[in-house]
Amino acid sequence: MTDPIDPMEIDVKPDGDADRFLNIVNHISRQNISLCWQCLCCSGGCPFAVHMDLLPNKVIRLVQLGYGRAALRCRTIWLCVGCHTCSSQCPNSIDVAAIMDALRQLAIREGIAAPEMDIYRFHKFIYASVERHGRLNKLEAMVHFKLGAGKIFSDLAPGLKMLTRGKLELLSQKVADRDELGRVFAHYNRKRRSFDTHERD
Ligand code: SF4
Ligand code: SF4
Numbered sequence: 001m002t003d004p005i006d007p008m009e010i011d012v013k014p015d016g017d018a019d020r021f022l023n024i025v026n027h028i029s030r031q032n033i034s035l036c037w038q039c040l041c042c043s044g045g046c047p048f049a050v051h052m053d054l055l056p057n058k059v060i061r062l063v064q065l066g067y068g069r070a071a072l073r074c075r076t077i078w079l080c081v082g083c084h085t086c087s088s089q090c091p092n093s094i095d096v097a098a099i100m101d102a103l104r105q106l107a108i109r110e111g112i113a114a115p116e117m118d119i120y121r122f123h124k125f126i127y128a129s130v131e132r133h134g135r136l137n138k139l140e141a142m143v144h145f146k147l148g149a150g151k152i153f154s155d156l157a158p159g160l161k162m163l164t165r166g167k168l169e170l171l172s173q174k175v176a177d178r179d180e181l182g183r184v185f186a187h188y189n190r191k192r193r194s195f196d197t198h199e200r201d
Pocket of ligand 2: 035037038039041042057060091092093094
């Protein structure tokens with residue numbers, strides 16, 4: 001398992017007021033991270049832990065201790081796919097996936113470059129597709145991502161298999177109330193730092 005970083009030995013001091021960072025992440029994720037007692041159930045069940053630089057429980061520990069910079073810079077928050085396996089196994093009902101999501105939001109807001117830029121760009125195209133239609137068009141998001149990355153022919157075989165099995169829709173489903181959709185995204189786009197600004201950092 002790839003886990004070269006020990007939060008207890010990490011070479012940064014807690015960033016400012018440790019409680020402040022904890023409270024911000026609690027607020028965005030709507031979780032009480034202080035309840036975590038480091039049992040490791042989340043990390044033990046995470047199917048992507050082997051690829052992460054910090055196990056999910058260690059990211060939680062960084063947040064508890066106020067090591068904001070380290071938590072926002074790690075690869076783990078970008079490798080998390082939000083499958084909620086960890087959340088379903090937590091004895092304290094902590095939604096770890098929601099915390100990862102909150103940390104990604106904060107990293108974007110703080111202009112901290114994602115160590116996994118391809119994953120970051122994939123998020124961007126998914127966001128754009130939902131903003132356009134009110135629903136995700138997986139085929140559209142994947143084609144835009146592949147074109148942007150210059151890898152249009154990679155993953156062709158699984159892509160065709162998904163298409164023939166009806167897992168990728170050719171025509172986008174669109175929500176009826178376009179005005180409401182526009183208002184929702186206008187609100188959130190005002191609040192967050194733009195994806196494009198982030199990518200130039
Ligand atoms: S939600 Fe993220 S951290 Fe939790 S098990 Fe899935 S990939 Fe791992
Ligand atoms: S499963 Fe819950 S309590 Fe255990 S380490 Fe993970 S977040 Fe903490």
